[in-house]
Amino acid sequence: NAGVMQNPRHLVRRRGQEARLRCSPMKGHSHVYWYRQLPEEGLKFMVYLQKENIIDESGMPKERFSAEFPKEGPSILRIQQVVRGDSAAYFCASSAEAPGRTGELFFGEGSRLTVL
């Protein structure tokens, strides 16, 4: 039973380019979350999605960042016109039930974005 799969594991972009990070949740999980981790810091919530719906994007920067979870395929976190401050590890998590039920999240191994 595969866990949460993220790719790419490492991504290098120059300032102004676009970054696309992909996440496939655990089998049977329909709730997906994106968290960002800056060096030496804890994880910060960005967005919570269910299939085809953004439920909560309160942690997402208003500009340049977007997320989707289409009916078919992985969830995608997209960062346009990247800046050096976007350099971080981006973690995807999934859960089988809505967050109001158990709260247990399973995390992927992360995508580490470096902006030159």
Add this chain to the structure above:
Amino acid sequence: GENVEQHPSTLSVQEGDSAVIKCTYSDSASNYFPWYKQELGKGPQLIIDIRSNVGEKKDQRIAVTLNKTAKHFSLHITETQPEDSAVYFCAAKRTGANNLFFGTGTRLTVIP
């Protein structure tokens, strides 16, 4: 919103000794408190969690205690082993919320 503080930021112990990591939270409505272990280059893995209707939970060498009145919870690892070396994060969440609020992490080093 919720604010979770975690101490210490680094902790070194001799193999076989105990390690204790403490967290405080600010939102009295928080009722779910998981602990995650993150090894270098990996994602966080849930190791134990506790809900606000219990005061203590134990799983082999790992235990978590919760004091709702004081709004703090702690992770206890006994008989530490070198493979326990990692960064540990506490987190808090309230019913109905969509996200976990994480502490800033504790880097635990177990010296053989």
